[in-house]
Amino acid sequence: MTKINIGLDIAGGDFAPQCNFDGARLILDQLGDRVHLTLIGDQDLIREGLAANGIAPDAVSVFHAPEVIEMGDSPMRALASKPNNSISAGLGLLKAGKIDGFASAGNTGAIFGAAVVALGTVIENIRPCMMAIAPRETGKDAIILDVGASADSKPENLYQFAILGHTFYKYIMGEENPKTGLINIGEEPEKGNEVVKAAYKLMAGSTDFNFIGNVEGNELFGGKADILVCNGFTGNVVLKLCEGWYRTCRRFGLKNDYLEKFNFENQGGSPVLGINGSVVIGHGISNGKAIMNMVKLTAEIVENKLPWRIKEALSNNEQ
């Protein structure tokens, strides 16, 4: 079996490059039979890092891209002024078919923006989005999208997010007919702002996914819906609020398996959905385990041909 070749941005993450070498070691140990790694970044830094971390030079491929987009850089300005940066290099390799997927815990805005421009959207008139896991105590986790790719959304964007989420959940989470809910401030169809009310009307009775209605803030992790649809502003506030809650709980000494699902030091990352390619963006605070999980998720997206499935679902949608 040919291994899946995933490009890993060695410069991505608050703790780069070390978090990525830690991740690479875990990936070779645990996913080495199905994943081949291409490390992207400054080649001298990579060779030194491999040696320092006990990774054989021939265990991975290396692609030289010496410039670094910092976490605090303005995305578009940095992409323009640093043409040999590791993010653009990785996306270039992906577009050229030299790698099958790209993963980076770097500057979110830069990765997202560059990915949309470099790879293009799967159809015209689709707004790509970022997705995150919404952990659940029992059974499969839910997913939430958009978590910050766009700050404003139209009703038809929310409808498309529902298709993106449905397709992800069906193929990656393995659920034939998952339940899709709309995050809102009340249960009734007439609740919410103008955009959400119009989205509800579009979604009600859809055959593109299994719409179960509105989901309020206190029900997000309760199992009412598998796919939680919202605009990127709301999704981002929700995600970061959970991060804050996790820290508070830990400070109070609460630690358990469920809570650890909210620990973004360990969690995989956010796939970019709706583009022609498999790209996952990791959390800035990713450690080695998170890097491994990010690459693992990227590989699952590649294996399940998710971008193609999404293109198919959007092309056939009834809207």
Add this chain to the structure above:
Amino acid sequence: MTKINIGLDIAGGDFAPQCNFDGARLILDQLGDRVHLTLIGDQDLIREGLAANGIAPDAVSVFHAPEVIEMGDSPMRALASKPNNSISAGLGLLKAGKIDGFASAGNTGAIFGAAVVALGTVIENIRPCMMAIAPRETGKDAIILDVGASADSKPENLYQFAILGHTFYKYIMGEENPKTGLINIGEEPEKGNEVVKAAYKLMAGSTDFNFIGNVEGNELFGGKADILVCNGFTGNVVLKLCEGWYRTCRRFGLKNDYLEKFNFENQGGSPVLGINGSVVIGHGISNGKAIMNMVKLTAEIVENKLPWRIKEALSNNEQ
């Protein structure tokens, strides 16, 4: 000293009328020296309840309003079809100056809508809003507004919410120059959706309040800002998400003083800010302690002449 006369809606709350009799007993015990209660609802039910709960009939005033707006009623329809309901009666007493403040744990939409119509806004072109406490581990709690009065907001509404919040914090929380933050998805001024970006521009450099910039979801309870400004959609999702987190923490056996501040069974309620009168709406699940805290907050708003302070602040604002 003349006591402050607070009208309490005996029909309000999921556990009405009992939660209100429990609350009344606590109020007479703990606030009896400064608060006089006027119980509003069906007079027979009130007389029976007073007897059953060991409250002397002459310890309170009673106003007969036999109709009940249920928690699930459509607010505007119910207000129209039940003219003798306890909410409208209480607001009528308040408008007529027969009571100094009105508190109810009933149907939020009905109380809010009826309050705005009956009492009017403090100035023209102001959108009243609902506020909630954002508990903090150390020091004074923060406040968050709007938490659901409006689902859509314009930049100038967010600016006004900041004035309302500043005035509340100054007079009720006793802080001369509290810090006001804008809930957003990034720290930088250019982050966020169009409304929030425009609001940032309005708020930056304002002399109406002390604007400290954007606050992200993971910083809401961290002390960065005393007043957290957002649209009602975001605020409502945040508030309910916290409610869900509280339940999850309790299920895992975590219990402490800080966490209990998120227990809406005990917490006071949401003041309606920007109207000509002191009105506080309690959470549906309020118990007797929450009813007492709701009445206590109403009394503090009356004592500090908050509606008048808000009118003054809005009339003088620089926008």
